[in-house]
Amino acid sequence: MTTSGGTTQEPESAQYLAARLQRALAEDARTTEQGVRVTVRGEHVLLSGDVACAERRTEVEAVVHEAAPGLQVLNDVRVVPVGEPVGQEEIR
Template sequence: MEAPQYVAARVQQALAEDGRTHELGIRVDIRGDQLFLRGQVSGSEQRRRLGQVAHEVAPELHVHNEINVVEANKPGEDEHLD
C-alpha cells in the first residue's frame, strides 16, 4: 500500500495538471481509506470535476469533497474597498 502522503501528492499533482481542473489551491488530506478535498473554487461544476479527478487518481479511497464554492461578486453587488 502506498504511503498516504504520496497518494495525497499524486492527487494534488493531478488536480493541478489535469486539463479539466488546473487547480492549485486544493488541500488533500488522507486518513485511512478516506480522502478529503478542502479549499475554495469559483463554481460548483469545478468542485464536481475536482472530486471526479481525485476519485480517478485514487479509486480505492472514499472521496469527501469538502471544497467550498465561493461566488465571484454577484451581479449588482458593489465591491467595497477601504
C-alpha cells in the same frame, strides 16, 4: 511516484498518495486546480478549498476518485462567493 492509479500491490503511503493526488488536480487539464488541498486519512481523502463554480467542484472530485478509486472522497470544496462587498477598509 507510482503511476498505477492507486492499484499497486503494496499500499501506497499516505504522503505519496496525497502528493500524487495534489499533482493530478494541478496537472490534469480538466481541473488545473492549485487551490484545492488534499488530506489523506486512512481510507478517506478530504478535499478543501474554493473553486469558481459548481461544475469545478464536481470535476475535482471526479479526478481524485479516478486517481484513487479505492478511497472515499470527502468533498469540502466550496464555490467562492461573488457578491457585492459590504463596506470598505480605510488605509491612512
